[in-house]
Amino acid sequence: MEQNNPHISIVSPVYKGEKMVHELVSRIVTSVTTITNNYEIILVNDASPDNSWLEIVNECSHNEKVKGLNLSRNFGQHYAITAGLHYVSGDWIVVMDCDLQDRPEEIPNLYNKAVEGFDIVYAQRIDRKDSFFKKLSSSLFHSFFNWLSGQKTDKTIANYGIYKKCVIDEFNKMKETSRSFVTLISYLGFKSIAIPVQHAERAEGNTSYTLSKLLKLTFDVMISNSNKPLQLAVGLGFCMSALSFLLAIYNIVAKLVGIITVQGYTTTVFSIWFVGGLILFVLGILGLYIGKIFEQVKERQLFIVKDSINI
Secondary structure (H helix, E strand, O other): OOOOOOOEEEEEEEOOOOOOHHHHHHHHHHHHOOOOOOEEEEEEEOOOOOOHHHHHHHHHHHOOOEEEEEEOOOOOHHHHHHHHHOOOOOOEEEEOOOOOOEOHHHHHHHHHHHOOOOOEEEEEEOOOOOOHHHHHHHHHHHHHHHHHHOOOOOOOEEEEEEEEHHHHHHHOOOOOOOOOHHHHHHHHOOOEEEEEEOEOOOOOOOOOOOHHHHHHHHHHHHHHHOOHHHHHHHHHHHHHHHHHHHHHHHHHHHHHHOOOOOOOOHHHHHHHHHHHHHHHHHHHHHHHHHHHHHHHHOOOOOOOEEEEEOO
16 A cells, blocks of 8 residues: 555446446546556446446456446435445545546645645536526526525535545444435534636436426425425415404404495315315325324335345
């Protein structure tokens, strides 16, 4: 082992990355060897439906510093990242996507900033090379999340970054079943900074994040990190009670002074439907939180590794 150089681990979740794995590894090796020859690359196959695992096996056979994890089923990007982080041994850990939008050539820049005295250095994508839909969904997610949680997140920052081992050690202690890597990392604190990096076009195919997956991730992160929806439900219930009380007083006064002369059912039916819908809405919010509690108390594995190579 080299004495005066850090040991760097690179973790990348792989899904539909069959045509990108070789280039990913090649470019990572070229970049990281400018810092140290003492490195490891951990590729986590998240049960990709293509031949990604075979490509990972091939890379592992040519370079023992490349390590592969094959999950038993598709757990999701953030769970695959979690799996890889449980096997790292480096003093510094880089987390990046496999689609080559996170350019491996930025690793030395992230590292050089980290050794100035930072525990976390985020890669800030100032000029994102994403589709309009992805940019829009990201903006909406961050705006909605910031409003609900009271936190301030940056839509230009995703998973890509370099993290000190002590940060990842603390991250691995967190057992939340609803996982968002960046959200959990930001909770930990530590000294951090973001530096601008060049963002690239996706090398192959399209993003695997469909609208339904984005919505599910959004609700999971919101509910797991904020109780504001419950506070809003309480406030809405109070406002409805106050409005109903005022409306009742109005109807009594209107009846006494003769404003209301014809009896009808429209107002009554409307009120019943409105209040019924409101009750179902509040119960739905409560149900989401109870559902998350139910998932958490089962304490199931966050991931299951089916096969491993060079670990």
